[in-house]
Amino acid sequence: MAVDLYAILEVEASASGSEIKKAYRKLALRYHPDKASEEERHIAETKFKEISHAYEILSDEIKREEYDTYGTTDGNGASHGGQYGYSGNPYEDFYGNGGGQEYGGNDFYNFFNNMNGSNGHGARGKPNKMRTEDAEIEIEVTLEDLFRGKTIRTTSTRNIICTSCKGSGAKKSAVTKKCVTCEGEGTVRKIRRVGPGLVTQEYVQCSSCKGSGKTYRSKDKCKKCDGKRTIEETKILEFEIVKGSKSGETIVLAGESDQYPGKETGDVKLTFRTKEHATFTRKGDDLYSKYKITLVEALCGFSRVVLKHLDGRGIQICTPRGKVIRPGDFIKIKNEGMPIKSSSSGWFGNSPSKRGDLYIEMEIEFPQDNWYLEKNDLTKMKNLLPNELHSKVDIRNQTIDDDSLPEANIELVTDFTIAKKDALPDYKEPETEQEEADHGYDYDGYEAHGAQPECAQQ
Ligand SMILES: [Zn+2]
Ligand SMILES: [Zn+2]
Known part of the structure; x- marks a missing residue:
């Protein structure tokens, strides 16, 4: 039976990987069975499984190609299992086969919760989309500052993606190989037990390739970043405290925290509090x-x-x-x-x-x-x-x-x-x-x- 997986995810057939992922997250949130009312839960669950299945295939380049060519991947999961590390059961695969646990389709609750985790990662097969940590600053201001408004300038030293190697860590001429430890993913999956019958998974950066998914000879290391993939940058950040602002408010400078290849950049957040005033x-x-x-x-x-x-x-x-x-x-x-x-x-x-x-x-x-x-x-x-x-x-x-x-x-x-x-x-x-x-x-x-x-x- 041919199903239009693109229609299920509400994307064009030409959609990019990130568009597919975005659409999936949006729909997964909308059809989260926990959000549905009692009567609609069954529909939400069915819909959720459908979305998950569509994403399962379209997020995998090889499976997507197969689907685009033949209009189906039905029954082929097992034959590709060994080749692509896909077991045919999205949930089992998601939690990893190595742990020996059995997971049925009902575990999508865990799946979902995991996806909503602090880093927003966890969408299957694309574990790299993590965020770098937010930087938080707290300062004291006077009531006069809040009355007149004030611009706070602070020197920020952060890591940015190396401008020379564009974050690869290697020279342009370097011959790179797919990292064998992480199979080029840049991250390795770690299963953590959080309670009886409950596990959560984490992706940790692959130590062999420092998360790049590629390995190269040490003499091909980028000179500028010494293979670290990032360099330091010092700049002035400006926070505009608008007059009339209240004590305890936070100003967010989006994307001003550390950069790291393959990760979303965190924010710099400044929270200000008022000192006690002698008169007012x-x-x-x-x-x-x-x-x-x-x-x-x-x-x-x-x-x-x-x-x-x-x-x-x-x-x-x-x-x-x-x-x-x-x-x-x-x-x-x-x-x-x-x-x-x-x-x-x-x-x-x-x-x-x-x-x-x-x-x-x-x-x-x-x-x-x-x-x-x-x-x-x-x-x-x-x-x-x-x-x-x-x-x-x-x-x-x-x-x-x-x-x-x-x-x-x-x-x-x-x-x-x-x-x-x-x-x-x-x-x-x-x-x-x-x-x-x-x-x-x-x-x-x-x-x-x-x-x-x-x-x-x-
Ligand atoms: Zn570099
Ligand atoms: Zn690796």
Whole structure:
């Protein structure tokens, strides 16, 4: 029965080896039986086997030729078995015949998992498509850097494919032979047991030919790389930290890691974290700061430079006449927070006008004890302040027993201290999620909360 294997892999009959491989990976992912629903699993499994079979033949040059010529390879697997190292059972062959294990068609689960392994290799017969390791860099940046944006330049020394021998390791004139150890594959297969009845395979570089699949006489070694196939290259890498970026983000320079013949080149990844800032705390795109004013400023207003912003500007605040600043109040200045890094407009389209807000928490400094010069000052102060601030009667809706003499039931306490909030015992009560939300991101709620009097008037 002639089946169109090219149609199964959804490629042209003229497709290259890498196109076939790409198509296979795409389809294998799509029809992974683990992804299919219960009802569709059977179909997915059948489809998966079909794809695997098509790939089995089309990825092998000799079998593909045979298929192209005769339109079939049916029944020929056994006769070619010895010749091409193909047993006729793709799964068995995939796991290697040497191990003595028996594998049936159901093992494609393992097959698939293996293909998805960290290196993305494992597609049968083409084990060389591995990636070189990614290089990871971590740096600390300041909040100023993230506010303004910054370009990080770093010197990178990496291996690149030798420019003289193009990675073969041998002179142009060298006579090369197919490596006998790896049969020209450049890698040898290693079976590793990972559990009862479970094995995984790894491809390791062939030590005889250093992965090139070819051997040659030692005097034919490339002079430039000394047969190592790669040479060192030093260059400057540039990482662009876009303004408004957040701590912990990673910039990826694709393909800037070590090169190696036959391997995909890994990436260089730079992750940056922000150092703590003396003045500002960042929450989302907003900035938070604290500022201390005196009681007189809280009552009478002020006009003053209260902080130096991340770009060096002084921020001056002038409170409107008559505005009273209360403990716990925040001054909110719109658009003075961090620049907002817009993901939609990409790297170059950051609109400079989009900024978070700045919140300055007001801390009010009260006068020292015995602040007055003359006793009379207390009376003067009292007379200046409105009547309702003179005294407050509040015994919290509790009544004192009337039956006894009033004096007898009232205790005059003179022995007390004033404890500061941060000097109170620590009861280690966990913060509720709601409180965290209020403190963190719900700024409207925050404002309203700050303006509320602590106790309701009676
Ligand atoms: Zn070379
Ligand atoms: Zn070899």
